[in-house]
Amino acid sequence: MEMNFQYFVPVHIISGANCVREYASAMRTFGGRVLIVTGKSSAKNGALEDAVYALKQNGQKFTVYDEVPNNPTVASVYKGAEEARRFGAEFIVAIGGGSPMDAAKAIAMLARQEAKEGIFDHPITDDVLPMVHIPTTAGTGSEVTPYAIITNDEKQTKTSISAPSLFPRLAYLDGKYMEDLPQSVTVNTAIDALSHAVEGMLSVRAGNMSDLFAKESIRIILSEYESLRTGHYTLQTRQNLLYGSTLAGMVIANTGTTPVHGMGYSLTYFHGVPHGRANGLLLPAFLKSCLEKSPERTRQIYDALHMTPDAFCKAMDDLLGKREKYDDETLRNYAHRASLNKNVKNCLMYFSEEDLYKVLHQSLG
Ligand code: NAP
Ligand code: FE
Numbered sequence: 001m002e003m004n005f006q007y008f009v010p011v012h013i014i015s016g017a018n019c020v021r022e023y024a025s026a027m028r029t030f031g032g033r034v035l036i037v038t039g040k041s042s043a044k045n046g047a048l049e050d051a052v053y054a055l056k057q058n059g060q061k062f063t064v065y066d067e068v069p070n071n072p073t074v075a076s077v078y079k080g081a082e083e084a085r086r087f088g089a090e091f092i093v094a095i096g097g098g099s100p101m102d103a104a105k106a107i108a109m110l111a112r113q114e115a116k117e118g119i120f121d122h123p124i125t126d127d128v129l130p131m132v133h134i135p136t137t138a139g140t141g142s143e144v145t146p147y148a149i150i151t152n153d154e155k156q157t158k159t160s161i162s163a164p165s166l167f168p169r170l171a172y173l174d175g176k177y178m179e180d181l182p183q184s185v186t187v188n189t190a191i192d193a194l195s196h197a198v199e200g201m202l203s204v205r206a207g208n209m210s211d212l213f214a215k216e217s218i219r220i221i222l223s224e225y226e227s228l229r230t231g232h233y234t235l236q237t238r239q240n241l242l243y244g245s246t247l248a249g250m251v252i253a254n255t256g257t258t259p260v261h262g263m264g265y266s267l268t269y270f271h272g273v274p275h276g277r278a279n280g281l282l283l284p285a286f287l288k289s290c291l292e293k294s295p296e297r298t299r300q301i302y303d304a305l306h307m308t309p310d311a312f313c314k315a316m317d318d319l320l321g322k323r324e325k326y327d328d329e330t331l332r333n334y335a336h337r338a339s340l341n342k343n344v345k346n347c348l349m350y351f352s353e354e355d356l357y358k359v360l361h362q363s364l365g
Contacts, residue, residue, distance in 0.1 A: 005207025008164075009250050011144045015173035015243065017235070020047070020134060024054030026170055030130045031090025034062040035111075037080055037104040039069070042096030042136045045177040051093050051134060063087045065107075068096065071151050071158065071268060071275075072103040074119060081110035084129065091130040094168070097189065098140030098149070098275065101133050105148035105166045120152060124163035131168040136177040138241040139189025139276050141196060141249015143171035151269070157337065158265045167253075173246060175238030183231045184274070186241075187319050190228055192276030193245035194221050195283050199258040200251035201301050202290060203346050210251045215304045217247035222305065229318055259351050260286050262341035263360060266334040273324060280320050284313040285362040293349040324364055331360040 014023045034055055038048060043066055055062050065083045068076055084092070084107055092111075094104030106119060108129040115122035133143035142148075146166040152159040178186070197217040200210050221244040227237045264278030273281070288309050291298040305312055317323075326334075335357035338344065344351055351359075 003208065005209060007207065007209040007254055009144050009253050010167055012170045013144070013173065013246065014170070015239075017174060017176060017239075018050075019174050020050040020054050020172045023172070024057045027054060027060070027091075027093070027132055028058045030132065030169065032060055033088050033090050034060050034093055035080070035084045035087055035089035035107070036062055036064045036093045036095060037068060037100050037107055038064065038066045038095040039097070039100045040066060042100055045136055045180060047095045047134050047136050047174075047177045050174075051095060055093070062093070063089075068100045068103040070099050072099050072106070073151050074153070077103050077106035077110060077119070077150065080104075080107035084108075084111035089129060091132065093132045093134065095134045095136060097135070097137035097185075098142045101135060101140065101142035102148040102150065104131055104133070105142075105168075106150055106161065109163075109166065119150065119161060120159050124161065124165060126165045128163075128165040132170045132172070133168040134172045134174075134177070135242065135245075137181060137185060137189040138175070138178060138238070138245040139192035141193065141245050141252060143168055143173070144246055144249040145253040147252075157269050157341075171246070173239075173242050175235055175240075175242045178238045178242065179233075179235070186231075186233070187228055188274045188276035188280070189245070190221055190224070190241055190276070191280035191283075191316070191319065193241075193248040194218065195260055195276070195279035196245075196248035196252045196257065197221070198283065198287065198301055198305075199260055200248070200255040201297075201304070202258045202348055203255035204348055205255045205346070206348070207254070210254045213247045214251045217244045217251065218304045220244035220247070225315065256346045257343050258286075258347040259338055259341070259344050259356055259359075262338040262343045263334060263356060265341070266337050267324070271324065277320065280316055281323060282359060282363050284309070284316050285359045287312065289351070289355060289359055290349050297348060326364050328361070328365070331365060332357055335360055
């Protein structure tokens, strides 16, 4: 067995019903003043109340910054950092889906570092406010990754900033916050998580431990496939999907993603396709293409999925419904853009611009 690998996820994870209230004391040592970073509706599911209860119990003072938009902008994170400085925040509590959780990382960094070069070119140091993450969607795994994905208008895409100091210190996983999560968000985010696990296995940085988490993540997420298809969820289903997405986050924290994410960013940037859906539209055709390029490795993934390539296409189609369609010129442009993305080099199989175009064409042509 190949034993050359690295694995690093320095996050204290606390999972279970009511864990924020029950384990409030885990936040005690991070400081006395807190900036809570969230979005408009991601604060309305009980998570904000629980966090406030816990902080009060610890005697910590807080203020709320709830202006993070979906697909966070540069302006929104600068504003949040200003709020953090003004309030004298010593740590950050992030509540929400990937958007507030990612924004919180950039805010925690900008609160302490000037980033004169702009956030995308700034070499991030270790001087970052400590962060506590409370996911309210089950998809991005941002609570256990060192990535913050911010909309980059200059390059017309979404750009990931990353550094070891952007790992949250603590993540609370409570599926009850997802009880009223709309069906479309539930499905899209579950697909994002599944895509992370699969893409992690396609990464040049994949190793024994990341494979272990990836396979377990795939197993757990697909064990809830019928719930995802029919839209019927129990609290246990919600907790399972959340656990599966955190496991997938632990995968990409070490492996990064592949051209599926690279291509998906154009769909989100130019057409507002939700992030997880964008990945889901592309993943089946991408995986089929991987099978041609590297059959042995790709078969391991289909084995983990317990599906044939065609069955996987059908399973994803049943979740995605009617597909978006784009003309050839548009898809050629997205293939070109994806070919410049660094996650092309991160993939075990080589995908030329023409290969990427073929995947885009099969998926969306
Ligand atoms: P999101 O943009 O955070 O949230 C989607 C929508 O769901 C928002 O309208 C949000 O409300 C709402 N919402 C969130 N929690 C809810 C709840 N419990 N009940 C009801 N509504 C709720 O979506 P996401 O898919 O979780 O995150 C996507 C972002 O994460 C993208 O920017 C993507 O690029 C990034 N991402 C990051 C990583 C990483 O490693 N860091 C990995 C993959 C993706 P609000 O408007 O109030 O927020
Ligand atoms: Fe993702």
